[in-house]
Amino acid sequence: MIAEGKVITSSQELGQRLGLSSAQIRKDLSQFGEFGKQGTGYNITFLAEQLRRILKVDQLWNIALVGAGDLGRAVANYGGFFDRGFRITKVYDIDPQKIGQRIGGFIIHDVASMAADIRKTKIKIAMLAVPAADAQSVTDKLVEAGIQAILCYAPVSLKVPESVKIQYIDPVLRLQHMTYYVS
Amino acid sequence: MIAEGKVITSSQELGQRLGLSSAQIRKDLSQFGEFGKQGTGYNITFLAEQLRRILKVDQLWNIALVGAGDLGRAVANYGGFFDRGFRITKVYDIDPQKIGQRIGGFIIHDVASMAADIRKTKIKIAMLAVPAADAQSVTDKLVEAGIQAILCYAPVSLKVPESVKIQYIDPVLRLQHMTYYVS
DNA sequence: TAGATTGTTAATCGATTAACAATC
DNA sequence: TAGATTGTTAATCGATTAACAATC
Numbered sequence: 522m523i524a525e526g527k528v529i530t531s532s533q534e535l536g537q538r539l540g541l542s543s544a545q546i547r548k549d550l551s552q553f554g555e556f557g558k559q560g561t562g563y564n565i566t567f568l569a570e571q572l573r574r575i576l577k578v579d580q581l582w583n584i585a586l587v588g589a590g591d592l593g594r595a596v597a598n599y600g601g602f603f604d605r606g607f608r609i610t611k612v613y614d615i616d617p618q619k620i621g622q623r624i625g626g627f628i629i630h631d632v633a634s635m636a637a638d639i640r641k642t643k644i645k646i647a648m649l650a651v652p653a654a655d656a657q658s659v660t661d662k663l664v665e666a667g668i669q670a671i672l673c674y675a676p677v678s679l680k681v682p683e684s685v686k687i688q689y690i691d692p693v694l695r696l697q698h699m700t701y702y703v704s
Numbered sequence: 705m706i707a708e709g710k711v712i713t714s715s716q717e718l719g720q721r722l723g724l725s726s727a728q729i730r731k732d733l734s735q736f737g738e739f740g741k742q743g744t745g746y747n748i749t750f751l752a753e754q755l756r757r758i759l760k761v762d763q764l765w766n767i768a769l770v771g772a773g774d775l776g777r778a779v780a781n782y783g784g785f786f787d788r789g790f791r792i793t794k795v796y797d798i799d800p801q802k803i804g805q806r807i808g809g810f811i812i813h814d815v816a817s818m819a820a821d822i823r824k825t826k827i828k829i830a831m832l833a834v835p836a837a838d839a840q841s842v843t844d845k846l847v848e849a850g851i852q853a854i855l856c857y858a859p860v861s862l863k864v865p866e867s868v869k870i871q872y873i874d875p876v877l878r879l880q881h882m883t884y885y886v887s
Numbered sequence: 888t889a890g891a892t893t894g895t896t897a898a899t900c901g902a903t904t905a906a907c908a909a910t911c
Numbered sequence: 912t913a914g915a916t917t918g919t920t921a922a923t924c925g926a927t928t929a930a931c932a933a934t935c
Contacts, residue, residue, distance in 0.1 A: 531892065543892095544928050551894055559893040560935040577883040584879075595778040596875070601859065605876045645886045646879065670882035672875060676784065686885045688878040692779070692855060693788045695871040696767075696829065699853035700760040702869045703828045714916065726916095727904050734918055742917040743911040 522565050531562040582607050585639060585668075587659055588650035589614035589622075589629045592674050596650050597625030609648070611638060615655075632659070636666040649673045705748045714745040765790050768822060768851070770842055771833035772797035772805075772812045775857050779833050780808030792831070794821060798838075815842070819849040832856040 522530055532543040532550075539546070550556055550568075553575050557563045573579040586597060586609050597612060612627040613635045614620060620631045630638070638644075647668045651659050656675040663671060670686040673679055676694070679687055705713055715726040715733075722729070733739055733751075736758050740746040756762040769780060769792050780795060795810040796818045797803060803814045813821070821827075830851045834842050839858040846854060853869040856862055859877070862870055 533892085542928065544930095545926095547892090547894060548927080555894070557893050558935055559933065560891045562892065575884070576880060577886065578880050582879070582883060582886075591778075591781065595774075598774065599875070601876060605859075605880075607876060607879055646882065648875075669886045670879075672878050672882070676788075686882040688881055690873060690875055690878060692782070692831075692873055693784060693790060695855050695873060696765070696790055696853075697759060697761050697788075698871055699829065699855070699869040700765060701758070703760065703765075703852045716916085725904065727906095728902095730916090730918060731903080738918070740917050741911055742909065743915045745916065 523569065527565055529562045530565050530568075532557070535563070578606050580606065582646055583610040583642070583644050584608065585610065585635070585644050585647045585663075586612045586627075586650065587614075587632065587635070587647060587663070588652075588674075589616075589619050589624050590650065590652070593650035594624045596648060596674070597627055607646075610642070610644065611635075632662075636662055639663070639666040639668060644668070646670045646672070649675060651675060653677045706752065710748055712745045713748050713751075715740070718746070761789050763789065765829055766793040766825070766827050767791065768793065768818070768827050768830045768846075769795045769810075769833065770797075770815065770818070770830060770846070771835075771857075772799075772802050772807050773833065773835070776833035777807045779831060779857070780810055790829075793825070793827065794818075815845075819845055822846070822849040822851060827851070829853045829855070832858060834858060836860045 532546040535541075535546045536543040554571065556568050556571055570579070584602075584607055586593060589597070589612055593612070593614070597609060602608060609625075609627060612624065612629050613632045614629050615632045619629045622629050639647075645668065647663050647670070649656060649659060649663075649671055653675045656673060656677045657679060660671060660673075660679045660681060664681055664685055668685070670688075671679070671681070672688050672690065674690050676691045681687055715729040718729045719726040737754065739751050739754055753762070767785075767790055769776060772780070772795055776795070776797070780792060785791060792810060795807060795812050796815045797812050798815045802812045805812050822830075828851065830846050830853070832839060832842060832846075832854055836858045839856060839860045840862060843854060843856075843862045843864060847864055847868055851868070853871075854862070854864070855871050855873065857873050859874045864870055
């Protein structure tokens with residue numbers, strides 16, 4: 522809407538664009554504050570700012586990448602993170618052959634130094650691109666070191682304390698979500 | 705459970721492992737049939753077979769990949785599809801420089817021939833790894849050609865008819881789902 | 888002032904859970 | 912036969928929607 526040059530919107534328009542009812546929009550927003558004006562609606566830039574603040578995407582997050590194989594390399598080379606508030610600051614692998622080499626401009630560090638690094642630099646988010654068989658043990662180390670969120674590229678289900686958030690990137694799972702509907 | 709050598713399970717055990725109530729397990733399964741035995745529970749291999757059939761993941765699905773840039777190359781080289789019932793059979797790009805070359809063992813074909821190919825081969829699922837700016841126009845062509853499900857790697861929101869299913873792979877979106885909970 | 892739209896309360900709807908007859 | 916667990920109905924819970932006073 523900002524790109525379209527619009528200044529004000531309403532719960533009705535937001536609902537229409539998002540496929541929700543206007544009541545849902547107002548109810549959800551009201552959980553976090555009063556962002557609109559009666560009779561007028563919502564100022565779009567103000568609302569966007571508030572939403573970014575609420576979701577904590579109004580800052581730059583540092584990320585540790587674990588795993589420098591094919592998948593890790595693809596992730597490290599992906600250019601879409603920085604623009605959208607995320608920055609890989611460290612890359613780790615366990616393979617002595619890889620340690621010291623570079624991928625995507627990052628030096629590959631030894632996982633042995635990972636826990637201490639993460640504690641020191643207070644990195645909160647990690648991306649996991651290790652083989653499925655290693656994912657749980659690496660996760661345990663990350664959690665122990667104070668990581669609070671993990672984006673996991675391995676096709677496994679990780680066990681973590683409730684306080685740690687996990688999201689998975691598994692293209693096959695996404696495909697499987699759709700086959701049911703395909704005839 | 706199969707790997708663990710177990711033969712029979714119950715709605716209670718399934719619920720426990722999945723973080724759901726036993727009633728939820730029974731209710732959901734009963735939507736599709738009667739898979740258990742009173743007093744005994746569910747035969748695990750039989751249940752798994754039935755679930756695969758219901759979800760249509762008991763077959764090999766052919767997939768068209770559109771876009772042979774960095775992302776497309778990574779997708780084409782990803783070895784995890786075939787084992788899990790998906791096979792890329794065609795790769796397309798619009799760049800004359802790329803057409804005829806190979807990525808991940810696939811010859812890159814001209815998008816100009818895509819619609820006719822898809823109609824002829826009856827491919828139902830496509831993966832989209834084109835620049836965000838091209839995603840909608842390519843999607844329109846795919847839908848027109850009869851594609852029923854699209855896995856989109858571009859960070860955009862695609863407009864498609866209700867009958868077409870879409871799933872997105874956007875690591876930044878996944879990261880943004882977690883920042884709210886990170887302190 | 889009249890019209891429009893918010894934030895919120897009350898009503899409705901649908902999903903989850905509890906309970907139990909059926910039966911292995 | 913006694914114990915266990917299913918599939919399903921009824922009860923409960925929570926989420927969505929409708930309605931409206933407040934007010935810009």
